[in-house]
Amino acid sequence: MQAAAVPSSSQPLARLSKSTFREHIVEQLRAAILSGELPPGSQLVESGLAHQFNVSRGPLREALRQLIEEGLVVTVPYTGTHVISLSVSDVREIHSMRVTLECFAFEQAWERRDQAFRDELLRRHAVLVGTIDDGDDRASILAELELHGLVYEASGHRLLQRTWSSLRGRLQLYWAAHHRAHAIRGPKREGHESYVAAALGDDLAAMRAELVEHMRRGGEQTENFLRASGQASNEKPDRQES
Structure with a gap:
């Protein structure tokens, strides 16, 4: 499954704190999911997202963990992390x-x-x-x-x-x-x-x-x-x- 891209941010992430990194990533991914830019089933690849958001994998994983807790994203063994499908x-x-x-x-x-x-x-x-x-x-x-x-x-x-x-x-x-x-x-x-x-x-x-x-x-x-x-x-x- 090909990973879907999310809109790039215009804000200089390098100036943000670690907690703000996470909040910013959560907001961007949540917005993309709810708008349909990241449709149900879209795979979220850590390496690609880390590069896109210009962050380390630490805050990225924290952001994904929050989205999992919110019920928007799911991680399945051997298949990766993806946007949940709504049947x-x-x-x-x-x-x-x-x-x-x-x-x-x-x-x-x-x-x-x-x-x-x-x-x-x-x-x-x-x-x-x-x-x-x-x-x-x-x-x-x-x-x-x-x-x-x-x-x-x-x-x-x-x-x-x-x-x-x-x-x-x-x-x-x-x-x-x-x-x-x-x-x-x-x-x-x-x-x-x-x-x-x-x-x-x-x-x-x-x-x-x-x-x-x-x-x-x-x-x-x-x-x-x-x-x-x-x-x-x-x-x-x-x-x-x-």
């Missing part, structure tokens, strides 16, 4: 996991929703809308993660928070694929209004129903996009429901 089965699993996790998060956080929670939810929603208005797809993905992440932060459930953190990378890929499926530069501007209204309301059952509907929207089109683009070629067989 139709992955999309379905992400959907079912998110519904379960976020419903549970709201159950845990429901009585904790004070004025600070409400203000922060509205602030994060405003940030998301601003990124959409700016046409900044990558920023909108991160803003959407921050919006949905608030309820996990408010839940006070540490294991739930760690589980959410481990899912973020695949969600970024899922949303990037979803946006390409709809030929848009971010989610719909009004796409989170009902979510925010339910999260600020007094009916937990209505919040659960909104979550199911919110996460269902666009799922079928995303699956169709993955199939049509050939990104679902490594799809895992569907498991029998118990």
Whole structure:
């Protein structure tokens, strides 16, 4: 498999600290992955990346380790490190996991929703809308993660928070694929209004129903996009429901 190139940086990396080397590499590779410049399955060769970024392999490996933890990159013995592929089965699993996790998060956080929670939810929603208005797809993905992440932060459930953190990378890929499926530069501007209204309301059952509907929207089109683009070629067989 031929290694894909990432955009070269205009910043003089030699002047940066070791920690900033890592942060810069992570940012560049993450951006290339989410934009599709590094498509699913692209191999990341350490020697080539070290030369391209003009760094030693130390900070490069640290950067790759962070991307692995984020769920954007995987290392497989004898095959190397590459961008993860997102199959139709992955999309379905992400959907079912998110519904379960976020419903549970709201159950845990429901009585904790004070004025600070409400203000922060509205602030994060405003940030998301601003990124959409700016046409900044990558920023909108991160803003959407921050919006949905608030309820996990408010839940006070540490294991739930760690589980959410481990899912973020695949969600970024899922949303990037979803946006390409709809030929848009971010989610719909009004796409989170009902979510925010339910999260600020007094009916937990209505919040659960909104979550199911919110996460269902666009799922079928995303699956169709993955199939049509050939990104679902490594799809895992569907498991029998118990």
